[in-house]
Amino acid sequence: MSILGTRRNFFEHIYRALAGCTLAHTLPFRAAATTPKLADEGEDYYDKLGVTKIINAAGTYTHLTASTMPPSVQAAVARAAKHPVRLAPLQRAAGEYLARQLHCEAAMVTAGAASAVTLATAACITVGSDSAGHAIPTDMVGLKSEVVVQKAHRYDYDHALRSCGIRFVEVETLPEYEAAINKNTAMCFFYNAADEGNISREDWIRIAHAHGVPCLNDAAADVPPISNLWNYTQMGFDLVAFSGGKGMRGPQNAGLLLGRKDLIAAAAANNSPNDDTVGRGMKVAKEQIVGMVAAVDWFLSQSDAEMDAEFRRRIDRITGALKNIPTLKSETFIPPIANHVPHLLIRYDQERVKISPLEVARQLRSGTPSIELNPATGSTEGSAGIPKDPNKIVVGVWMLEPGEDSIVGLRLRDVLAKAATS
Numbered sequence: 001m002s003i004l005g006t007r008r009n010f011f012e013h014i015y016r017a018l019a020g021c022t023l024a025h026t027l028p029f030r031a032a033a034t035t036p037k038l039a040d041e042g043e044d045y046y047d048k049l050g051v052t053k054i055i056n057a058a059g060t061y062t063h064l065t066a067s068t069m070p071p072s073v074q075a076a077v078a079r080a081a082k083h084p085v086r087l088a089p090l091q092r093a094a095g096e097y098l099a100r101q102l103h104c105e106a107a108m109v110t111a112g113a114a115s116a117v118t119l120a121t122a123a124c125i126t127v128g129s130d131s132a133g134h135a136i137p138t139d140m141v142g143l144k145s146e147v148v149v150q151k152a153h154r155y156d157y158d159h160a161l162r163s164c165g166i167r168f169v170e171v172e173t174l175p176e177y178e179a180a181i182n183k184n185t186a187m188c189f190f191y192n193a194a195d196e197g198n199i200s201r202e203d204w205i206r207i208a209h210a211h212g213v214p215c216l217n218d219a220a221a222d223v224p225p226i227s228n229l230w231n232y233t234q235m236g237f238d239l240v241a242f243s244g245g246k247g248m249r250g251p252q253n254a255g256l257l258l259g260r261k262d263l264i265a266a267a268a269a270n271n272s273p274n275d276d277t278v279g280r281g282m283k284v285a286k287e288q289i290v291g292m293v294a295a296v297d298w299f300l301s302q303s304d305a306e307m308d309a310e311f312r313r314r315i316d317r318i319t320g321a322l323k324n325i326p327t328l329k330s331e332t333f334i335p336p337i338a339n340h341v342p343h344l345l346i347r348y349d350q351e352r353v354k355i356s357p358l359e360v361a362r363q364l365r366s367g368t369p370s371i372e373l374n375p376a377t378g379s380t381e382g383s384a385g386i387p388k389d390p391n392k393i394v395v396g397v398w399m400l401e402p403g404e405d406s407i408v409g410l411r412l413r414d415v416l417a418k419a420a421t422s
Helices: 003-019 045-049 071-080 087-101 113-126 174-180 201-210 228-235 261-269 286-300 304-320 357-366 404-419
Strands: 054-057 106-110 146-150 167-171 185-191 215-218 239-243 255-259 329-333 343-347 370-373 393-396
Touching: 054 393, 054 404, 071 286, 087 106, 087 255, 087 261, 087 286, 106 113, 106 261, 106 286, 113 185, 113 215, 113 239, 113 255, 113 261, 146 174, 167 174, 174 201, 185 201, 201 215, 201 228, 228 239, 228 255, 239 261, 255 261, 255 286, 304 329, 304 343, 304 404, 357 370, 357 393, 357 404, 370 393, 370 404, 393 404
Parallel strands: 054 370, 146 167, 146 185, 185 215, 215 239
Antiparallel strands: 106 255, 239 255, 329 343, 343 393
């Protein structure tokens, strides 16, 4: 057997042993009231289709299929799949329940955060008009079609708003903001995790409301803390969008739109299953609706302190495996808003450890098991406040399953130790 084969078999053995361990690691965080085991887990279609499973040491990124659902959420989704129901009453009941849980006027489950942003934009354009939903995005005559936004808040998800036929009006200062609002303004948009911007949330709300214009806050990845699920609506934002498949650990293709009752009703009128609307393709299945409700229940049963402590324990286990790597320094970093959880940052002298962070990421990705590090590893591109220097490895620990932190530590040690000089 080759050395490579021996090494691969070793890590496969370690992976199975650690991932299956129930004595050293329990279920992540505090278990929900019940975590029923599915009677039949079904065939492994990842294996059947030849798709490589990964250890997610990156975070809740869409291209990595975001989070994994806790057992109680998985069980709720599986149970919902067994029974047909009428969709409209399910959406309505779920929204009423979520609004009570999250201390807002109204709520609805959407097909992810981008869908929530689209439906919120459509709601602000069409509220009060039963026929306007048919007109957007191609026939905007007589409809309010401008969205005011800070220039620094333009982002990669602009299309979620532009698909409703709107035109952005960019501002940078308070006087510009005041002057930009007019009779064609449908909405004022705020990107909660923007790295820059001169106008605060409070001023953004105050000026918009002085002109009678609603505000939308895109807070997609901005839990934890758990309280953010009501902080922004209670601050005064008329609508707030969240992703369901990130920190809340719900289905990846689910999200939440929270806010004013009349605007949530207008969003629902623009949503599936209604025909001839901008949201017709944003279908949310019964399983995703129930899964999102179950995820909120699970998330509210957690505590910020317990989650933080667990993530720091995972970091300690990884750094414990790296103690003898020359010049290596580690730190725990918490992004200020989005993905506001402990991340592990690793730096070292590349004259002594002769491998770049990008090559480390490549070797972990191509190894067995395949491990994905945070995309900020070795990159000058960054988001959510992660440092932008290229000489860093970033390990996102919050989506690791029990035992996987030890595997990540072993693999990092193996790759870095081989590159180290005495």
